[in-house]
Amino acid sequence: LATSGVPALAGKSDDTLTVAFAKQLENLDAYSATAREMIVIARHVWDGLLYRDPATGEYLGNLAESFEWVDATTIDFVLREGVTFHNGEAFDADDAVYTLNWVSKPENGVSNQGNVNWIASAEKTGPYSLRLHLKEPFPAALEYLSGPVVMYPNEYHAEVGTAGMGSNPVGTGPYKVTSVEAGKRYVFEKNDGYFAGPKGTAEIGKIVWRTIPERNTQFAELLSGGVDWVWQVPPDQAEKLGKKFSVSNESTMRIGYVSFDSAGRTGETPMSDIRVRKAIAHAINREAIVNALLKGASKVVHSACFPSQFGCFQDVAKYDYDPARAKELLAEAGYPDGFTVPFFAYRDRGYAEAIIGDLAAVGISVDFGYLKYAALRDKVQGGEVPFQFMTWGSNSVNDVSAITSHFFSHGKDDYALDADVKTWLTTADTSIDPAVRKENYAKALSKIADEVYWLPLFSYNVNYVYSDELEFTPYPDEVPRFFQARWK
Amino acid sequence: MTDVTHSIEEEDFGPSPREILKKSILAHRSLLLGFGAIVIIVLAALLAPVLAPHDPYLQDLSIRFTPPVWQDGGSWEHILGTDHLGRDYLSRLLYGARISLTIGIGAVLISGTIGTTLGVCAGYFGGRVDMVVNYLITVRLSMPVVLVALAIVAIFGGSLNIVIMVLGFLLWDRFAVVMRSSTMQVRNMDYVQSAQAVGCSTLRIVLTEIMPNIMNNLIVVATLEMAHAILLEAGLSFLGLGVQPPLPSWGLMVAEGKEMLFFEPWLIMIPGAALFILILSINLMGDGVRDVTAPAGKN
Amino acid sequence: MTHSDTPVLELNGIKKTFMISQGLMKGTKPLYALNDISVQLNKGEVLGIVGESGCGKSTLAKILLGLMEPTSGEVLIDGQSLKGHKQLDISRRVQPIFQDPYSSLNPRKRIGDIISLPLRVHGIGDPAEHERKVIEILDLVGLPKRVLNNYPNQMSGGQRQRVAIARALIMKPEIVICDEPTSALDVSVQSQILNLLMDLKDELQLTYLFISHDLSVVEHLADRVIVMYLGRICEQAPPDRIFDEPRHPYTEALLGSVLTPEPGQGVPDTNLGASYPNPINPPSGCRFHPRCAKAMDICKSNAPMLQQINRSKVECHLYE
Amino acid sequence: MTNIVEVENLRVKIPVSAGMLNPVRGLTFEIKKGETLCVVGESGSGKSLSAFSLMKLLPKIADISADKMQFMGRDILKMSPSELQNMRGNRMAMIFQEPMTALNPSYTIGNQLVEVLRRHQNVSVKEATERAIYLLEKVGITAAASRLSQYPHQLSGGLRQRVVIAMALMCGPDLIIADEPTTALDVTIQAQILHLLKELQEEFEMAILLITHDLGVVARMADRVAVMYAGEFVETGTAEQVFKQPVHPYTQGLLSCIPVPGKTARGSRLGSIPGIVPSLIGDMRGCAFRSRCPHANGACHNNVPLEKWSDDHFKRCVLDDTALTSIAKEAIA
Amino acid sequence: MLIYSLKRLLLAILVAITVSFISFSLLFLAGDPAIAMAGEGATDQDIENIRQLYGFDKPVLVQYFDWLLRAIGGNLGESFYFKTPVVHLIAEHMPVTMTLGAMGITFALSLAVPLGVLAAIRPNSIIDRIALLISVSGQALPSFWFALVLVVIFTVTLGWLPASGSDTWLHFLMPTVVLSYYAAPAFMRLTRAGMLDVLGSDYIRTARAKGLTTKSVFLKHALRNAIIPVVSLAAVQFGFMLGGSVIVESIFALNGAGSLAWESIGRNDFPTVQGLILVFALIYIVLTFLADVLNAWLDPKIRIG
Numbered sequence A: 001l002a003t004s005g006v007p008a009l010a011g012k013s014d015d016t017l018t019v020a021f022a023k024q025l026e027n028l029d030a031y032s033a034t035a036r037e038m039i040v041i042a043r044h045v046w047d048g049l050l051y052r053d054p055a056t057g058e059y060l061g062n063l064a065e066s067f068e069w070v071d072a073t074t075i076d077f078v079l080r081e082g083v084t085f086h087n088g089e090a091f092d093a094d095d096a097v098y099t100l101n102w103v104s105k106p107e108n109g110v111s112n113q114g115n116v117n118w119i120a121s122a123e124k125t126g127p128y129s130l131r132l133h134l135k136e137p138f139p140a141a142l143e144y145l146s147g148p149v150v151m152y153p154n155e156y157h158a159e160v161g162t163a164g165m166g167s168n169p170v171g172t173g174p175y176k177v178t179s180v181e182a183g184k185r186y187v188f189e190k191n192d193g194y195f196a197g198p199k200g201t202a203e204i205g206k207i208v209w210r211t212i213p214e215r216n217t218q219f220a221e222l223l224s225g226g227v228d229w230v231w232q233v234p235p236d237q238a239e240k241l242g243k244k245f246s247v248s249n250e251s252t253m254r255i256g257y258v259s260f261d262s263a264g265r266t267g268e269t270p271m272s273d274i275r276v277r278k279a280i281a282h283a284i285n286r287e288a289i290v291n292a293l294l295k296g297a298s299k300v301v302h303s304a305c306f307p308s309q310f311g312c313f314q315d316v317a318k319y320d321y322d323p324a325r326a327k328e329l330l331a332e333a334g335y336p337d338g339f340t341v342p343f344f345a346y347r348d349r350g351y352a353e354a355i356i357g358d359l360a361a362v363g364i365s366v367d368f369g370y371l372k373y374a375a376l377r378d379k380v381q382g383g384e385v386p387f388q389f390m391t392w393g394s395n396s397v398n399d400v401s402a403i404t405s406h407f408f409s410h411g412k413d414d415y416a417l418d419a420d421v422k423t424w425l426t427t428a429d430t431s432i433d434p435a436v437r438k439e440n441y442a443k444a445l446s447k448i449a450d451e452v453y454w455l456p457l458f459s460y461n462v463n464y465v466y467s468d469e470l471e472f473t474p475y476p477d478e479v480p481r482f483f484q485a486r487w488k
Numbered sequence B: 001m002t003d004v005t006h007s008i009e010e011e012d013f014g015p016s017p018r019e020i021l022k023k024s025i026l027a028h029r030s031l032l033l034g035f036g037a038i039v040i041i042v043l044a045a046l047l048a049p050v051l052a053p054h055d056p057y058l059q060d061l062s063i064r065f066t067p068p069v070w071q072d073g074g075s076w077e078h079i080l081g082t083d084h085l086g087r088d089y090l091s092r093l094l095y096g097a098r099i100s101l102t103i104g105i106g107a108v109l110i111s112g113t114i115g116t117t118l119g120v121c122a123g124y125f126g127g128r129v130d131m132v133v134n135y136l137i138t139v140r141l142s143m144p145v146v147l148v149a150l151a152i153v154a155i156f157g158g159s160l161n162i163v164i165m166v167l168g169f170l171l172w173d174r175f176a177v178v179m180r181s182s183t184m185q186v187r188n189m190d191y192v193q194s195a196q197a198v199g200c201s202t203l204r205i206v207l208t209e210i211m212p213n214i215m216n217n218l219i220v221v222a223t224l225e226m227a228h229a230i231l232l233e234a235g236l237s238f239l240g241l242g243v244q245p246p247l248p249s250w251g252l253m254v255a256e257g258k259e260m261l262f263f264e265p266w267l268i269m270i271p272g273a274a275l276f277i278l279i280l281s282i283n284l285m286g287d288g289v290r291d292v293t294a295p296a297g298k299n
Numbered sequence C: 001m002t003h004s005d006t007p008v009l010e011l012n013g014i015k016k017t018f019m020i021s022q023g024l025m026k027g028t029k030p031l032y033a034l035n036d037i038s039v040q041l042n043k044g045e046v047l048g049i050v051g052e053s054g055c056g057k058s059t060l061a062k063i064l065l066g067l068m069e070p071t072s073g074e075v076l077i078d079g080q081s082l083k084g085h086k087q088l089d090i091s092r093r094v095q096p097i098f099q100d101p102y103s104s105l106n107p108r109k110r111i112g113d114i115i116s117l118p119l120r121v122h123g124i125g126d127p128a129e130h131e132r133k134v135i136e137i138l139d140l141v142g143l144p145k146r147v148l149n150n151y152p153n154q155m156s157g158g159q160r161q162r163v164a165i166a167r168a169l170i171m172k173p174e175i176v177i178c179d180e181p182t183s184a185l186d187v188s189v190q191s192q193i194l195n196l197l198m199d200l201k202d203e204l205q206l207t208y209l210f211i212s213h214d215l216s217v218v219e220h221l222a223d224r225v226i227v228m229y230l231g232r233i234c235e236q237a238p239p240d241r242i243f244d245e246p247r248h249p250y251t252e253a254l255l256g257s258v259l260t261p262e263p264g265q266g267v268p269d270t271n272l273g274a275s276y277p278n279p280i281n282p283p284s285g286c287r288f289h290p291r292c293a294k295a296m297d298i299c300k301s302n303a304p305m306l307q308q309i310n311r312s313k314v315e316c317h318l319y320e
Numbered sequence D: 001m002t003n004i005v006e007v008e009n010l011r012v013k014i015p016v017s018a019g020m021l022n023p024v025r026g027l028t029f030e031i032k033k034g035e036t037l038c039v040v041g042e043s044g045s046g047k048s049l050s051a052f053s054l055m056k057l058l059p060k061i062a063d064i065s066a067d068k069m070q071f072m073g074r075d076i077l078k079m080s081p082s083e084l085q086n087m088r089g090n091r092m093a094m095i096f097q098e099p100m101t102a103l104n105p106s107y108t109i110g111n112q113l114v115e116v117l118r119r120h121q122n123v124s125v126k127e128a129t130e131r132a133i134y135l136l137e138k139v140g141i142t143a144a145a146s147r148l149s150q151y152p153h154q155l156s157g158g159l160r161q162r163v164v165i166a167m168a169l170m171c172g173p174d175l176i177i178a179d180e181p182t183t184a185l186d187v188t189i190q191a192q193i194l195h196l197l198k199e200l201q202e203e204f205e206m207a208i209l210l211i212t213h214d215l216g217v218v219a220r221m222a223d224r225v226a227v228m229y230a231g232e233f234v235e236t237g238t239a240e241q242v243f244k245q246p247v248h249p250y251t252q253g254l255l256s257c258i259p260v261p262g263k264t265a266r267g268s269r270l271g272s273i274p275g276i277v278p279s280l281i282g283d284m285r286g287c288a289f290r291s292r293c294p295h296a297n298g299a300c301h302n303n304v305p306l307e308k309w310s311d312d313h314f315k316r317c318v319l320d321d322t323a324l325t326s327i328a329k330e331a332i333a
Numbered sequence E: 001m002l003i004y005s006l007k008r009l010l011l012a013i014l015v016a017i018t019v020s021f022i023s024f025s026l027l028f029l030a031g032d033p034a035i036a037m038a039g040e041g042a043t044d045q046d047i048e049n050i051r052q053l054y055g056f057d058k059p060v061l062v063q064y065f066d067w068l069l070r071a072i073g074g075n076l077g078e079s080f081y082f083k084t085p086v087v088h089l090i091a092e093h094m095p096v097t098m099t100l101g102a103m104g105i106t107f108a109l110s111l112a113v114p115l116g117v118l119a120a121i122r123p124n125s126i127i128d129r130i131a132l133l134i135s136v137s138g139q140a141l142p143s144f145w146f147a148l149v150l151v152v153i154f155t156v157t158l159g160w161l162p163a164s165g166s167d168t169w170l171h172f173l174m175p176t177v178v179l180s181y182y183a184a185p186a187f188m189r190l191t192r193a194g195m196l197d198v199l200g201s202d203y204i205r206t207a208r209a210k211g212l213t214t215k216s217v218f219l220k221h222a223l224r225n226a227i228i229p230v231v232s233l234a235a236v237q238f239g240f241m242l243g244g245s246v247i248v249e250s251i252f253a254l255n256g257a258g259s260l261a262w263e264s265i266g267r268n269d270f271p272t273v274q275g276l277i278l279v280f281a282l283i284y285i286v287l288t289f290l291a292d293v294l295n296a297w298l299d300p301k302i303r304i305g
Ligand SMILES: Nc1ncnc2c1ncn2[C@@H]1O[C@H](COP(=O)(O)OP(=O)(O)OP(=O)(O)O)[C@@H](O)[C@H]1O
Pocket: C018, C019, C020, C031, C033, C051, C052, C053, C054, C055, C056, C057, C058, C059, C060, C213, C279
């Protein structure tokens, strides 16, 4: 494969890193876009009060110099001095208080309310200090404060509003936005005045962020030198690309699972019979799927959460691949010849097909529906889906509350509606005593596994493929940090 | 020098339309070629259970991406190789022919019925009916097919039946246009008036006087629209909104093979070429039928 | 003459107006294809109608066949109004022969099926009887039995016209409307068909309405001739009258335009202007006046009334 | 008088699916200056093809051959395409049968008239326009100047045919070929157009090759007549000779077919020619008319040459003079 | 001519209204718009509020007329996903698609018309056969497949053309070819058939009998008449191209209206889908209207008459 004479040759020579992403962003406002891509951009353009060291998992001060839990619902922050926004505005307590108060109000329309709805209010306690009030005890607050909750410049934001932020974002982060072609291309330049915080300082001068929805087009650009970095490359392709490019593989917090309508929300289906659920658990060869299809850092998962998450109790019931046992269970349940059931998925059609193939082998046939995520989500939340292959990335929050609690607290996505599980989860979610939390999560997760409300399948991994000239380290939180990348 | 005395002395009736048709069909190479290819594809589809060396749905993750026999690493066990789940590609291709043909035929049956009914009514009755049909055709034409099909399939999900229905309800326009103008032409022939003067009912006139004379156009449009429907379905499948796996539609196979475009190009080449050959043969046949049944005397 | 004088077919004040669309804003305009036509057709007679293209001959034929409703006026068969009659009833008594032998036969049907269609539509007899009758009628029109399984494209124009005649006659109708039955044919074939029509008339006691633009043909066949101009009858007379003593200037011009195969006579000057009137905007007064060499002032404003002179009926101011 | 056209043994062959079609099989004729030659025959007898051969306007697949084919002393068969183009519309013009379709619907009358003259003569648009107006008036079109900006569809058939005639006259040609110029027109208009053609012929001293199937037209228009059957002339002569003393059984048959007001008895049976025209595919031998001829005999299977019957009067028939004379007398009676 | 245009206009308006109704209904087919708008984690009260705010509680027909009135005023509602007016989104994305469509149609015409004319002038010649081959095989190529093959050849193997983006005309080259090759055969056939038809007509014989040069006969007299149906088809095809740009745009990462539509379908963003369908339809309607008027102008029978 030859390199091309195509314009805008990226790379080390002109200190420009061109990266390609598939998803088109609504805008560049950190609080109105929901896509993972926005989380990535937010890390580069803005800073949170805190920063979690990806290596140690420790929460460090970022825009805050230090923090202190006053009680279960109050945290005090002392802010870093001398930080300026990209537009020259100085960062101080006014900015932080403004931002926290603004996002906490639902009417301001932060699109991912889960990120902010735990904030009651913030008050300024000094020019560089503030106090944050939580609505109720919420141990994951630190995680959010070091992730999605980023600090806006109060004057600028008050002036331009969400729309202005979306088209012309201003933050304190290691990169500033210098060009926005909505949905197409963004250009970031190194923020030379960036403070010496835990994120370190950026090295690469310019990042060109391109939106290329079609994966093959991404490869074509990669192969012809039009881009330097792509990610979420499927394992087969990553293997092949590895011959020419650097490939890093990193596990992610995303897990794939099969969920059943055990509560009968869709009406009477075989799924409400635990023997059927167990049969399915035994029928799917997760090991083989992981080895052949996902590869890399992926692991078979048994508990309904990502193992690294706080509270992800691992010692739960496990179901081995055993088609014979599956057939027995089906026969016991009154389906010696199997049955047909609707089955839905929204991504990774290949994995879904593999599951379908395994199910077919024990006599279960499916009416497969492959829908777009939004369409499937509407269907799921409307209580129309008895059996589905889904995935969940926990919004990169390293806490069981971001996954198990979401699905088993009788919300719209809950197809188990188990009262015990809900009680345990609520207790765990609202306690700040780690021991209490762990204990209750363990109870909940054990029951989920025993009852096979969910069949967790595997954890995902992400392949990053990039130019050999680039030094790049991925992390399991699926947030590429270009501010830590450098040319070799 | 042949003495053609007999042809002068005796009144000799020329060949019947059927004989002429037979002769011109046999003389039309591309028609025969297209027809031959289609017969083969149809046979392959019908006999798929007999011909397919493997179960098209049987997966074996340990032999994923086995290349076809002519490439390094290929084997006669899987002549065309295996797909991303280790399913036999040849078997899937054979079963896929069924799906593509079913979609083509199903969609054409629906759209042909709608379009022909509308077109014949418009052409026969003229006036207001014609105006209404014309208006319906314009409405239909102004709807972007791909987009509407995508939207509807996205809403209702992409089962085989839904895809057939959606295509059927979207592709009737050409039938209506062609049937309308052919009916108009035939309607003005004196034999239609003779039939009226004899007291034939309208239905009888349409069925026995008009339909036989526009049948050739109907067949031409039907073949071309069948190709169109198959292509559209392939496009929908490619975008992930067509027929759903594990059904092996050829469009879907291209879509699945697309993932490995740069690494295992045969994965898209094989179903893509199959699709190309199928559409090409249908088109050749349609064009051939048009040539063969075109009214003689021109030129 | 063999015919009796009881009218089998009678037209009373027939008008036919087509609404011609002139575009959206102008709306439609009336085209008076037939304007107050009254004609009687007697049993056993041949009534000839001549006139230029577009004067309404075919429209008249279609009305008589029940294929078209007149705008006003009535059609009587044996004194009974055609209105309310089913097409089936009419078709037993009146049958057409059209001009173009190529378009009047369905190319996808065998000759046998074409001819037997009326029998099948009317549910007369069984297939065996159909075949017998078809063979009988084929013989009558001078076609061999073996054409039964042929298709129209295998036959010449004259043969096709014979098939059309056979189809028209198989139900033994009383009245046959011949709309220019020979104008698409070569003279040698034309004479065959004309002879055949004459023979059949005598054999089956038919009544003909014979439409043509060829005055010499009409003159040869007809017992009575009607000359039409722009939707009106301008002269009506027995053929000898028309030929020997044309009254209407248009009839005269028509007669002058008949080019008989007599060398040395040159082409007469008909003294008709170069412009043919637009039927949507017909001239006022007498419709013929812009082309009439004998036009007077009154012709421009007043339409002439029908005059009876000897055995002729004329619509012309010259005879008022 | 000089011969404008001299043709000897003109043959046209067209390959068709069933074999080789021989629609024109050895025509010999000449046309003198200012003379009208009428070719008359049934449909499909090859009249149009012979006319088009003169202009070399046949499709490429048609093979034209002749021992001699000269127009104003020049060999048409040897002319280059550009010489042919210079001749067409200029020295030799054509009038077609269908006035409705003979004019290009997209251009005005004026445009199409002016175009001819400017193509062949180096004149200004103004001069050409003047000529167009002059000729339109000549062919009897009133308000000629205003007609120039009209499109063909705005004119009636009769007017269009007049325009076509004016167009043929634009360059003052020596020969006009008129292929059934009035068949599509109403009888009254036919008479007018023919009358006009005659007048114009005298005024411009053109020769006319008039093709028609209407014996009436032939009788009134022709100086000389050629009766064509199945690609051959079966009888040629002056109009007087052919109509007053037809010798060939075919000519006689044709004449007996038409009713003549005042001559033919009303309601009497008309003469007729039974049978149909033979197929012209493949090589043919013998008299083509023998299958329909009441006087055919064995000799008709041999090829028959065109023989002189009296001055200027030729026939293609095996019957000897006495037999023909008696048949001719019978026919006239 | 004026009257003809007015009449055509009336039809166009009627069709536009119908299409608007159909695309309006799409939103309702897609499920309860209020739920979709409320988004994740909305309470029943939120949904009820939205329902009232946007009038989703009124009878459908009333809603339609409200919507239609707003649409006429240029307000196609707000995207569920972008939370911005659909009109803005469309205005942003349309230029790319229009450019693509215009290039596609130009390319198709400039390839197909000359080829069609040549093929008609020499039927059954080599050129004719090549043209036929192109047209038959062109129509049989699945466009997505063709696009991918082009990318493999021109971007990856040869490195001549960029695979994605819309910065320079080079970026439009492959998309243009892919988009136009499906329309080109139709143009070619129509041109060829039209030319053959016209070349066999009486007035061409007249033109030749007038001694006109071959060039003048073909170009002045024949092409002018043969091109009339091609003009109509071009408008129709342009409409189809815009609607069919979904696949091409998604493969070549052109951020046009087609890919917006496709993404919006995936995001259940039905106000955007609805707006796009309506706008595509309107463009088609306007184009065919213009084509008809142009046709009428080309064809004196309609122009004067
Ligand atoms: N269905 C129709 N709609 C509108 N106008 C019509 C219709 N049929 C006939 N006309 C018009 O009515 C007039 C008379 O037509 P008709 O066909 O009766 O004439 P005709 O004498 O038979 O002419 P021709 O000799 O050409 O057959 C013509 O001007 C014609 O254009």
